[in-house]
Amino acid sequence: MSSQPRYFQQYPHADMDELADLIAELVQNPITIEDSDHKLIAYSSHGDSTDPARWSTIMGRRVPEKVLTRLWKDGVFQELLTQDDPVHIPAKEDIGLGKRVAIAIKRSNDVLGYIWAQEVNRALTPEDDEILRQAAKAAVSRLIQRQGKRKAEEQRRTEFLWELLLGNHSSEAAIRQKAESLQMQMPTTYLICIVEAAGARLDQYLYPLLMRDKLYWVVDGSQIILLIGRSDEKKDEWNGLLKKVEQFLADSLSKLVMQASEGKVIAGYGRAYSGGYAQIVKSYKEALHAVKVKKLFPRETEGIYGYHQLGIYRYLLQLKKWEEDEGYRNERLDKLKQYDRDNQTAMLETLETFLDAAGKMNVTAQLLHIHTNTLGYRLRRIEEIMGIDLENMNQRAALYLELKMAKINREQ
Amino acid sequence: MSSQPRYFQQYPHADMDELADLIAELVQNPITIEDSDHKLIAYSSHGDSTDPARWSTIMGRRVPEKVLTRLWKDGVFQELLTQDDPVHIPAKEDIGLGKRVAIAIKRSNDVLGYIWAQEVNRALTPEDDEILRQAAKAAVSRLIQRQGKRKAEEQRRTEFLWELLLGNHSSEAAIRQKAESLQMQMPTTYLICIVEAAGARLDQYLYPLLMRDKLYWVVDGSQIILLIGRSDEKKDEWNGLLKKVEQFLADSLSKLVMQASEGKVIAGYGRAYSGGYAQIVKSYKEALHAVKVKKLFPRETEGIYGYHQLGIYRYLLQLKKWEEDEGYRNERLDKLKQYDRDNQTAMLETLETFLDAAGKMNVTAQLLHIHTNTLGYRLRRIEEIMGIDLENMNQRAALYLELKMAKINREQ
């Protein structure tokens, strides 16, 4: 093994295109080199036969979206990110992708780029794998420079995004100018989405989203803050875009929650705005509010992500604060709690379940594992104890609000 | 008629007790003179036979409560207030009141006091009625002086009450002192009640309440502001008093609303407090809030008077304000309204009725005069149009709140 040839020893600071050609000669197949954002860096020139995927990549100077999406979905990138060896990828005819082998160019755990070797002239052997391994190592030094530049730019972009999120900006014109100088295509309609995971490594799960959709994002502690929006869809109906975004979020977030079973993943997003960029602050605040509420009421807000879907929970924190300022004590609820303490009963739970079930007897009884008539009896008692009428929607709604408000302290 | 004797011509500035004795001699029956507050002014001394009512009045220097209550209830005072002639009152054994005749002492329309003539020695004739008429006239000049003093004191009391209501006071001790100097017995537990009638003469209806219960009150435009509370019930259970007060209010207010059919009578009261008098401000604000809400939602708050019974309406104005501050437009409701406009339908009304009926199909259908299945169909359509789920209590409650909020502007 130690006698293995060093294929790229004579290649210290040459051009990346030369490297691509060199690898192509060695493995006798077309080679493509991309950066970590799947932008084309170099490609071998000799190969006359190629597949639509490579052709599109070279023409567009970036790997096509649908190819990336498919490879993320099939777990190819996950493999490339986690291991140092080349990955053999079977052909995927439907997206015009022929059989090929890929390897990630890495420095420690940072992915700097990828080398792709198509298998058109001949199949790639384990020996070719070793060639690719060495090629990936050889490419590192050059890519680090690119990476360095990108990191600095990334830094400036991050700072700019924080300015937008916190509203520390002078004017709309200044924002537009700065965005242009940073080569950021600002969307016309946008919203802020926050994804938070206690101790999990979120970026792993989010990479597909971030990469595929060219989103701008910022990390704040355990939160990832995404600016979602598209500028390319010009004049598309506002509603259409909004629905698409929401669909996308609902889908990916629910998947995310399922995957990351280790820690709890919470996500929320603000409303979509299409006016000036000053609105970003609002959407960010709304997203923060959604996340806060979802932490307080995980069960109640299950499946809800958007601020506009929060229902009563949109008001609840503010209302709670108002009650406290006014010094309002809810005597009705206190009475029921006292009754529960005195008699070792679960009237409060019964009431809450009943209200959560929108007043459906059978649903409530099933949830509580009690007989329907028992539930009926308890509700009659509750009405007596609290001096209320559960048939009255005003009282029922008020009680619902007050019950959830009372939970805020308890659940903390 | 012009030759009728002038019984009291020789009586210019004599003592009131002398006047009572003089009348008693003329009508040969016991006489009692009271001021407008039913406090004893003078009584004839000759009569040896009398009834328990008169006896108690003299001993307590005021007409007993239960007698007053009964006479108000039977409409005796209403008669006395509206006419200038003596009123013949049959015996009311159950309250120890023998047969008698009474006349109000009036200057123009102001009642200064009353003269009571018992019928024990002989029945009173029309001639006696003329004597009483002339006696009432003769008493006016002396009572005006009393009235003058009372008016001045009333003025100072009114000012003091306004100070309490608006919170313009220095300390609890100062309040107590001022109350004492004005000879006002401040209650230990109290609440503020506001009764408002557009153009009606409220005092007429409220007199029974005000008199019988020795309440303090203030008039502000078309509003009468009452300070309700009792100091005599010492150490009574807080709850007991509270319930009694509420019962009293609910009863009298509903009666009041029934009687005064001319203009709309609106009444509301704040919570009951038993702490310091600084809380009066809070109860007053709460009462004002209740009245405000009842004007905005007359149908929804029918039968509700107390601030604590307002349910969601307690929050609604505040919520509305927040929504406006935030610039939140409710797109879901807008959609439904748009649908109604486009298709000449009544989806909004259907939804509101359904929510008001706490989600009961049959009740809603009956209220709307439509078939149950029609209602079911409409609700399904509403869910589609608004993109909501009416089975979900959060969404249902939020919708209920938003619907009522949206009405605030519309109903103004």
Add this chain to the structure above:
DNA sequence: CTGCATTTTGTGGATATTCACAAACGAACT
């Protein structure tokens, strides 16, 4: 332990809800 009050569960019948399916209606369009 027994008696007593409260709570839970059961039964049955009148009434409501939910759902699928179909007929009837009216307005708009060709």
Add this chain to the structure above:
DNA sequence: AGTTCGTTTGTGAATATCCACAAAATGCAG
């Protein structure tokens, strides 16, 4: 006039709710 489409009303059957009444089960004090 005929054809849509959306809406309303009807029917029937399975399921749920409401009510009164009663039988267990539970808990507590004498």
